[in-house]
Amino acid sequence: MDTSQLRRMRRHRYAFRFLGFVWALVGGIVSIGCTAAALDSSDTIVFNSLVISERGPKVAVAIFTSLFFLAGLGLLFSPAKFLDRLFAWRQSFIRVLMFQRG
Numbered sequence: 001m002d003t004s005q006l007r008r009m010r011r012h013r014y015a016f017r018f019l020g021f022v023w024a025l026v027g028g029i030v031s032i033g034c035t036a037a038a039l040d041s042s043d044t045i046v047f048n049s050l051v052i053s054e055r056g057p058k059v060a061v062a063i064f065t066s067l068f069f070l071a072g073l074g075l076l077f078s079p080a081k082f083l084d085r086l087f088a089w090r091q092s093f094i095r096v097l098m099f100q101r102g
Contacts, residue, residue, distance in 0.1 A: 019072075020073065022072070024076055027068030038062045
């Protein structure tokens with residue numbers, strides 16, 4: 001590997017970690033709010049353009065937003081080898097997508 005590819009790999013590793021931080025931060029804030037709404041029986045949410053106070057859709061939204069939080073933590077605390085593998089998969093996917101060889 002040449003040094004330019006190592007620099008790009010390190011830059012993508014930092015980008016993945018930053019993306020994980022943003023997902024964990026935003027997903028955590030939103031999931032806290034949705035969990036609080038799911039626990040309160042009188043609170044309402046907008047679900048499929050309807051104002052709903054039922055417990056089922058509120059729990060579904062809380063679970064969905066907590067998945068973003070968990071994915072962010074996964075990217076934030078994943079080992080560097082895994083992020084380097086993601087970079088290699090990304091490079092090969094771009095080559096296949098753009099019909100490049102080699």
